[in-house]
Amino acid sequence: MTPFDVVLVPFPFSDLTAVKKRPCLVLCVLHPKGLPVHYVVSMMTSSLTLIPFPHDVALEDWKAAGLPKKTIVRLAKIVTVDASLIRKRIGRISSQDRKRVQANYADMFSALLA
Numbered sequence: 001m002t003p004f005d006v007v008l009v010p011f012p013f014s015d016l017t018a019v020k021k022r023p024c025l026v027l028c029v030l031h032p033k034g035l036p037v038h039y040v041v042s043m044m045t046s047s048l049t050l051i052p053f054p055h056d057v058a059l060e061d062w063k064a065a066g067l068p069k070k071t072i073v074r075l076a077k078i079v080t081v082d083a084s085l086i087r088k089r090i091g092r093i094s095s096q097d098r099k100r101v102q103a104n105y106a107d108m109f110s111a112l113l114a
Contacts, residue, residue: 001039001086001089002026002029003026003029004026004092004098005025005026005089005091005092006024006025006026006044006066006067006089006092006093007023007039007041007086007088007089007090008021008023008087008090009022009023009041009081009085009086009087010085011043011079012079014077021087022043022044022045023044023067023090024041024042024044025044025073025093026039026040027039027041027042027078028040036083037083038080038081038083039081039086041078041079041080042073042077042078043074043077043078043079044067044073045071045072046067046068046071048070048072053075053076053077054076054108055104055105055107056072056073056074056075056076056104057072057073057075057097057101058071058072059073059093060094061094061096061097064091064094065090065092065093065097066090066092067090073093073101075101075104075108
């Protein structure tokens, strides 16, 4: 797995009461010494009627990424997972969508990067 791959992961609800298997976007690959590979992933959802979060990115090329429905990347919902939690690789987002994800991610964390 590499950044911008779409993977299937059991993703925790924000109140930690349950998890739901859902597509996620790989943002970063971590290689901690003495531990398995870990991935920083962002939640993806096809529930477009949910209340939008700042910095949500609607994928233009969702079909090319291997997704069955129109999908948004919810950059505000991020988790680090052990490689064993990755159920499968679904696909990869397009270069156009990558640029939009990168721009929104940079904007979301601009205060940290200033």
